[in-house]
Amino acid sequence: GPLRVLVFGGALRAGSVNARLASLVARLVSDHGATADLATMREFAMPPYDGDAEAAEGVPQGALALRDRLELADAFVISSPEYNASVPGVLKNAIDWVSRIRPQPFGTKNALLVSASPSMIGGNRALWSLRVPLEHLGTRVYPDMFSLPRAYEAFAEDGQLTDSGLQQRLTQTVVAFLRFVEADARYVCLRRR
Numbered sequence: 001g002p003l004r005v006l007v008f009g010g011a012l013r014a015g016s017v018n019a020r021l022a023s024l025v026a027r028l029v030s031d032h033g034a035t036a037d038l039a040t041m042r043e044f045a046m047p048p049y050d051g052d053a054e055a056a057e058g059v060p061q062g063a064l065a066l067r068d069r070l071e072l073a074d075a076f077v078i079s080s081p082e083y084n085a086s087v088p089g090v091l092k093n094a095i096d097w098v099s100r101i102r103p104q105p106f107g108t109k110n111a112l113l114v115s116a117s118p119s120m121i122g123g124n125r126a127l128w129s130l131r132v133p134l135e136h137l138g139t140r141v142y143p144d145m146f147s148l149p150r151a152y153e154a155f156a157e158d159g160q161l162t163d164s165g166l167q168q169r170l171t172q173t174v175v176a177f178l179r180f181v182e183a184d185a186r187y188v189c190l191r192r193r
């Protein structure tokens with residue numbers, strides 16, 4: 001069947017520009033022959049990691065929910081905000097909890113990282129930080145990344161980017177990622193034969 005791609009924003013708030021960018025990426029994924037599963041961080045809400053809570057109650061519901069959605073997907077896309085030049089704590093906390101589950105859910109996936117920020121840089125530094133825990137867990141993080149600058153003014157009514165150059169660059173990045181994941185899925189099939 002078609003590739004399944006989980007797409008989610010890394011922020012909890014309803015008006016998140018990263019949730020808007022995640023929606024746009026999900027639309028591009030469906031427009032190019034794959035199935036998009038759009039999620040928000042709210043669905044994966046969980047307490048801060050606490051080893052005592054883990055020992056007493058195990059991994060929380062929100063982390064198990066994220067694991068379930070990852071399991072259904074061939075690949076995932078995260079749209080992450082940038083907090084103090086790094087990954088927001090909420091997203092890092094989710095990665096930390098999910099990393100405690102066996103089999104470890106991030107280890108076998110391909111991922112594309114995108115970000116949106118009101119700044120001129122577009123949150124790019126958060127993505128370099130986000131690579132570190134994901135690559136540590138074995139996720140194959142796609143080399144190309146997309147950062148949307150001036151994100152509060154970047155979206156048109158229809159959810160597309162008003163800047164046609166940026167819209168084109170985002171589309172090309174998503175399409176190249178989908179082609180890479182398809183090729184990788186074929187390679188994995190060959191290897192398993």
Ligand code: FNR
Binds near residue numbers: 011018019083118119
């Ligand atoms: C920010 N913001 C921010 N932006 C940025 O480009 N670089 C940064 O280092 C920071 N640092 C930062 C720290 C904290 C604690 C907050 C709350 C915010 C601004 C941030 O990009 C902005 O709030 C975005 O709107 C967050 O993304 P969402 O929630 O709109 O998806």
